Amino acid sequence: MVISMKKWVILFFFCWCMIGCQHTQEIVNFEGKDIDELKVYVEDYYLELEIEEIYSKEKTGTILKQIPSSGKIEKNEKIKVVVSKEINYEEWKINELGNIPIMMYHGIQNMLDRETDYTKGNIDINGYQRTSESFKHDLEFYYKEGYRMIRLSDFVKGKIDVELGKSPIILTFDDGKHNIDVSKNEKGELVIDPNCAIGILEEFKKMYPDFGVTATFFLNEGLFESEYNEEIIKWLINHGYDIGNHSLNHPDFSKITEEQASKQIGGMYYLLDSMIPKEYVSIVALPFGSPYSKDHVNFSHILNSSYEGKNYHTIATLRVGWEANPSPFSKQFDATFLKRIRAYDNNGMDFDIEMNFKILSETRFISDGDPNIITIPKYLKSNLGKTTLKVNTY
Numbered sequence: 001m002v003i004s005m006k007k008w009v010i011l012f013f014f015c016w017c018m019i020g021c022q023h024t025q026e027i028v029n030f031e032g033k034d035i036d037e038l039k040v041y042v043e044d045y046y047l048e049l050e051i052e053e054i055y056s057k058e059k060t061g062t063i064l065k066q067i068p069s070s071g072k073i074e075k076n077e078k079i080k081v082v083v084s085k086e087i088n089y090e091e092w093k094i095n096e097l098g099n100i101p102i103m104m105y106h107g108i109q110n111m112l113d114r115e116t117d118y119t120k121g122n123i124d125i126n127g128y129q130r131t132s133e134s135f136k137h138d139l140e141f142y143y144k145e146g147y148r149m150i151r152l153s154d155f156v157k158g159k160i161d162v163e164l165g166k167s168p169i170i171l172t173f174d175d176g177k178h179n180i181d182v183s184k185n186e187k188g189e190l191v192i193d194p195n196c197a198i199g200i201l202e203e204f205k206k207m208y209p210d211f212g213v214t215a216t217f218f219l220n221e222g223l224f225e226s227e228y229n230e231e232i233i234k235w236l237i238n239h240g241y242d243i244g245n246h247s248l249n250h251p252d253f254s255k256i257t258e259e260q261a262s263k264q265i266g267g268m269y270y271l272l273d274s275m276i277p278k279e280y281v282s283i284v285a286l287p288f289g290s291p292y293s294k295d296h297v298n299f300s301h302i303l304n305s306s307y308e309g310k311n312y313h314t315i316a317t318l319r320v321g322w323e324a325n326p327s328p329f330s331k332q333f334d335a336t337f338l339k340r341i342r343a344y345d346n347n348g349m350d351f352d353i354e355m356n357f358k359i360l361s362e363t364r365f366i367s368d369g370d371p372n373i374i375t376i377p378k379y380l381k382s383n384l385g386k387t388t389l390k391v392n393t394y
């Protein structure tokens with residue numbers, strides 16, 4: 001059969017069009033659709049596909065993001081997509097009603113465990129002072145066990161923002177003494193000793209950027225007992241740490257008058273106000289954990305009172321505790337009387353670190369990765385307190 005000239009022209013045009021169309025293609029946006037649809041499209045037009053999976057609440061395989069999502073694309077060019085992988089709550093043991101450890105430290109001293117006369121990292125008989133060696137081990141342990149630090153002030157407000165499957169932990173330091181050792185360089189800048197508490201925390205901040213390193217320091221009138229007190233406090237505020245109230249002179253609140261109680265708390269707020277107005281947290285760590293009951297007459301002066309004509313309001317108090325605190329979403333949560341874990345060693349007994357984290361392995365808060373949603377197993381629903389957040393049960 002002889003093909004006429006006219007037919008040759010049509011055939012040539014048809015072939016040219018087919019090849020041309022395959023070379024430059026208008027991009028179709030598959031966001032919100034299933035990855036299988038995109039796979040067909042990619043094959044049809046000889047494109048390359050790169051898939052990144054992230055955990056989300058969308059159905060597994062849903063395209064959350066496509067790059068590029070519009071414009072034109074050439075043959076063999078790449079489309080990159082972020083695809084959802086559904087969270088299996090049971091498998092992850094998500095429980096946002098679990099307990100949260102608030103660690104109570106005092107001084108950290110540049111010592112090895114074998115240089116102390118007491119159990120492991122304890123420098124004194126009660127384990128209030130801790131060796132730098134053990135403190136480093138603690139931090140390493142928390143990180144490896146999947147704990148991520150959050151600010152105490154966020155915890156009190158029920159703002160818990162940690163990665164999916166991880167657990168929050170809070171660090172507190174009382175008394176100021178032995179929390180930081182500083183000198184100054186020739187430029188007049190603060191130089192932090194790498195073996196003091198803050199030096200070690202800063203090192204971990206660099207080593208593990210996803211650790212969320214932060215801590216709250218509860219101070220008395222002597223602050224850090226350093227000639228650079230005010231500079232240190234400002235440095236801490238600028239580097240993601242918080243300063244709280246531990247009273248002016250560390251009295252036993254069950255043994256002083258109501259007037260003295262207001263002076264001890266109000267006076268300390270007054271001092272912090274003069275240095276870092278509005279930048280400290282209105283949280284009190286109770287000296288000696290006293291009073292032991294909220295019914296004590298002085299307790300109201302710790303929460304709300306006035307000093308020198310100025311009113312103050314405390315949003316939370318910390319006890320000298322022994323175990324982890326309930327989740328802020330739990331019915332049992334009481335910000336005004338929080339429990340802490342004493343960060344000390346006692347061969348796994350008497351609520352030392354080892355014992356507490358063994359208990360926490362069964363009872364800990366495990367995050368769903370979304371700070372705006374509270375995810376809990378169905379059987380715990382009756383433990384849920386009042387909340388404005390969305391609740392997700394499974």
Ligand SMILES: [Zn+2]
Binds near residue numbers: 174175288
């Ligand atoms: Zn103290």
